Amino acid sequence: MRKSGIFVVTALLMLMSVPNTVKATTITKTVVKSDDKGTKKTQHTQTQAVMRTSDPVTSSVKPKKKASKKVNSKYSLTMRSNTPVVNVNGVQLKNWKPTNKKAFFKNKNGYYLKAGVLVNWTDQYQFINGREYLNLGNGGYVNTENVFTKNGSGIMTMARNSYVYDVNGKRIKNFHGTGKLLKGMIVNHVDSLKAGKGKYYVDESGSFFTLPYLVINGKDYFEIEDGGYVRSDNVKSIAGYGIYTSKPIQVSVNTTTKLYHPVGKKMVAEKKVVKKGQILTVDKLVHVKAMDNSDPAQFYRIKGTNNYVPFPDIDILNMDMEAKKF
Secondary structure: OOOOOOOOOOOOOOOOOOOOOEEEEEEEEEEEEEOOOOOEEEEEEEEEEEEEEOOOOOOOOOOOOOOOOOOOHHHEEEEOOOEEOEOOOOOEOOOOOOOOHHHEEEEOOEEEEOOOOOEEOOOOEEEEOOEEEEEEEOOEEEEHHHEEEEOOEEEEEEOOOEOEEOOOOOEEOOEOOEOOEOOOOEEEEOOOOEEOOOOEEEEEOOEEEEOOEEEEOOEEEEEEHHHOEEEHHHEEEEOOEEOEEOOOEEEEEOOOEEEEEEEOOEEEEEEEEEOOOOEEEEEEEEEOHHHOOOOOOEEEEEOOOOOEEEHHHEEEOOOEOOOEEO
16 A cells, blocks of 8 residues: 655647757756765765657647545546456455446446546555555555546556666665655656657547657656656556557567568568467568568567567567567
């Protein structure tokens, strides 16, 4: 169980039209050394270049529904779709006292929290059957996988256990009472999504939105609440939407399968195989139009080779790629 911080950020998808920018920021830190008697001996300054990138903005999107005056936005939630309310054992509640009757409905399966409706929660988390849930009060919980906003800001979901770092790339050992964010946890992000495709983007029903990132010591980070940063590779989704990227990603082979290589406009199977459970780094996803009548028609390329693995034989560990024509 962990406590969330208090912060004020721009809500997810409150987009502003700004030009494409790449801005360098200099982070300066003064270090003072003392001898055993506490006397200052030396003083020097460390300077680190940190690059923040934002992506092209082509349009504006109106903000989502504003919070009701009856809801304390400090501890509030909205969901992407109607979400079952469960008890501490993960069983959907059929007999329950809703904290706000207008925010919920009930059918033969039990209670649901309505999509897009702002509702309060207790600011307490609970892991149920290995997944993180948010406490609605009165014994009701909802799965974090379906959360759209939390405490007035957009959320991202962790793909794996992740440490939190400061703007200098130094690990924060105590972030909201924990040494690391666990797989499946959600956390608020600070930067608003921008309209258009960038290095990291999501697809919302055919509309593309990009999340800015920070380059620290040559690695990409997303800024989260209370001055924290997490490696982009450790993030699974933003507001429940899967992330697409142009950079190489890691995937897992879900069954022993053959490798393929391109010949003309087709893919030809090789004798070589990759075994189930093997982790691969891939850098391209191609759609082979000549194989549209065959299964599969899409293949991932193994980085640094001309070998491809069939799309159905791959599990995505966090981010995915947009298929390019072959």
